[in-house]
Amino acid sequence: MTLRIDIGGPPSGRLRFTASPLAELTAMLHVLAEPGHHPRFAAWAGDVWAGLRPELAERLREAEFLWRSSRADFLVPARPRPTLAEELDDVDRIGDEAYVRAALVTTCGSNRLHFGSPLEDATARERALDLAQARGALQEAFVERLLADPAAVRARVRHTLEQCGEAFFHAAWTGISVRLATDLRLKNDLLKRRGVGAALASVSGAVTLAPDGDRIIVDKLQDKAITAPDTGVTFLPTVFGHPHLVVIHAPGWQPVVQYPVAEASPPAPVSMETVTLRLEALAHPVRLRLLRTLARGPHTTGELAHAWELTPPEVSRHLAVLRRAGLLSAQRHGRYVRHRLDLPALTALGGDLLTAVLR
Numbered sequence: 224m225t226l227r228i229d230i231g232g233p234p235s236g237r238l239r240f241t242a243s244p245l246a247e248l249t250a251m252l253h254v255l256a257e258p259g260h261h262p263r264f265a266a267w268a269g270d271v272w273a274g275l276r277p278e279l280a281e282r283l284r285e286a287e288f289l290w291r292s293s294r295a296d297f298l299v300p301a302r303p304r305p306t307l308a309e310e311l312d313d314v315d316r317i318g319d320e321a322y323v324r325a326a327l328v329t330t331c332g333s334n335r336l337h338f339g340s341p342l343e344d345a346t347a348r349e350r351a352l353d354l355a356q357a358r359g360a361l362q363e364a365f366v367e368r369l370l371a372d373p374a375a376v377r378a379r380v381r382h383t384l385e386q387c388g389e390a391f392f393h394a395a396w397t398g399i400s401v402r403l404a405t406d407l408r409l410k411n412d413l414l415k416r417r418g419v420g421a422a423l424a425s426v427s428g429a430v431t432l433a434p435d436g437d438r439i440i441v442d443k444l445q446d447k448a449i450t451a452p453d454t455g456v457t458f459l460p461t462v463f464g465h466p467h468l469v470v471i472h473a474p475g476w477q478p479v480v481q482y483p484v485a486e487a488s489p490p491a492p493v494s495m496e497t498v499t500l501r502l503e504a505l506a507h508p509v510r511l512r513l514l515r516t517l518a519r520g521p522h523t524t525g526e527l528a529h530a531w532e533l534t535p536p537e538v539s540r541h542l543a544v545l546r547r548a549g550l551l552s553a554q555r556h557g558r559y560v561r562h563r564l565d566l567p568a569l570t571a572l573g574g575d576l577l578t579a580v581l582r
Contacts, residue, residue, distance in 0.1 A: 226470055228439040228478050229450040237455035238419060240410040242403045243303035245310040246481055248384060248392045249290045250464035255283065256291040264463060271391050279390060282383040288330040288362055289380070294469055294481075296325040301457045301477035307388050307396075311381050319373045321475065326369055326376075327351050328473070330362050337474075341370060399462040406460045406484040426458060426482045429468055429494070441470055441480070442494055451478050460484045493571075497549060501572055504548040509533070510541045514564060517551070521561035 230237055254261045258268045272280065289295040297314050304310045314322075324338045331354035341347040348370055355366035369376045414422040420432040429442035439456065449472045456478045465483035472478050504510055509531070516522055516530055528538045542562055545551045552563050 226441040226443045226445055226472065227433075227448040228441070228456060228472070229437060229448065230439055230456060231437055231451075237451070238414060238422065239455060239457045240407050240414065240422070241303050241457065241459065242400075242407060243300050243310065243459045243481075244305075244307040244392075244396060245314075245384075246299045246303070246459050246479075247396065247399070247403075247461055247463060248307060248387060249294055249298040250461045250467075250469075250481070251392060251395065252283065252287070252290045252387065253294070253467075254463050256287045260467070261463070261465070263465070275390060279383070279386050282379070282386070285361070285365065286380055286383060288358075288365060289326060290329070292332065293329050294471070295329045296471050296473050296476045297322060299459070299469060299471050299479050299481055301454070301471070301479050303457070303459065307384070307392065311384060315377070315381065319377075322377060323369060323373050325473070325476075327355075327366065330358070330366055330369075331355050332358050332362075342373065395463075402462055402484055403460050409485070410458070410460075425485070426480070427468055430480070430482070441468065442496075443468070443470065447472070449478065456480065458482060498572070500548040501550060501568075504544050504550060505572075507541065507544075509537075510545060513538065513541055514545070514550070514569075517562060517564040518566070521554070521563040523559050523561055527562070 254264045255268050255271060258265050261268070275283075290298060297317055300310050300313065302313070304313065320340055320342055323341055327338050327341065331351060338351060339347040341351050351366055351370065352363065355362040365376075410422055410425060413425055419436070423430045423432050423439060431440045432438075433440055454477050457480070459479060459481040460483075461481050462484055464481055467481075467483070469481040470478070471480075505514075512531055513527055516527060522530070524535050524538050524542065527533070527542075528535045531538075542551060546553070549568055550565055552565055553560050554563065555561075
């Protein structure tokens with residue numbers, strides 16, 4: 224499954240690579256809300272929680288629906304500013320309806336939800352409250368406050384983000400700014416010298432340019448096509464967002480992609496298609512038996528057939544599935560072909576599956 228962003232074959236100027244303090248802050252807030260997604264930042268998250276004033280910790284739990292499972296669109300700016308304060312000023316300029324709809328999508332639990340005008344339409348309001356209630360008491364209370372007095376909730380959320388700046392963000396931002404700037408220089412140089420395709424390839428193996436040059440293809444657990452407006456697509460590097468690849472693509476919002484900065488020696492990302500092939504290959508009991516034997520060492524087709532009382536053609540069919548999934552390699556020794564289990568690929572499947580799902 225893929226997300227396709229139609230860019231209509233624009234010049235490279237339609238793609239913008241820049242950094243956003245607000246987007247990085249909310250990536251940090253996601254780490255604090257879901258430390259299990261980010262084991263490399265577990266110690267950092269523990270230190271931050273330990274140092275937070277009780278009032279701020281409570282505020283973060285109160286509004287965490289804006290960044291926990293997905294990111295409210297207004298927290299990932301398409302037009303980043305140099306400072307967090309300037310970006311929060313831009314958020315303040317968003318109309319109440321757009322702000323509330325974006326907040327409801329994340330609070331009610333799905334980016335497939337679409338709300339009409341919940342501040343004016345009683346039916347849309349009731350639907351939002353019912354969905355929030357199904358998610359839990361905290362979500363219901365947050366949505367009730369948001370619909371009753373959006374101005375007060377907006378002011379409280381802004382104040383919470385400002386307090387996070389003082390408590391931990393500004394220090395962390397200073398520490399990672401060099402990494403972000405280095406990544407941006409690389410991306411913008413590739414965009415200028417080698418074009419859109421090379422720049423996208425450097426973002427992630429999950430982001431490619433379609434052969435016709437008209438679409439950006441993002442390997443995500445969704446199947447959707449959108450069109451970028453004249454303002455194009457914004458790409459934001461993140462240190463704390465790893466391994467997520469966040470894409471803002473809701474109607475009325477400029478597409479934004481927040482991607483993890485490159486590591487010193489990053490492993491080649493495994494596509495969702497490959498992960499799916501491996502899961503399907505492992506779902507058959509006969510193939511599991513064959514893998515159990517191959518885990519002990521290389522075997523020929525005939526040896527495997529004899530070990531499990533199968534016919535060689537049947538074994539060959541199952542081995543072909545395992546090879547297509549990248550779980551086996553084969554090496555010829557004279558008249559015989561020995562099949563070998565790729566243990567690293569099998570071992571990495573858990574991590575690859577988690578990364579592909581979280582992407």
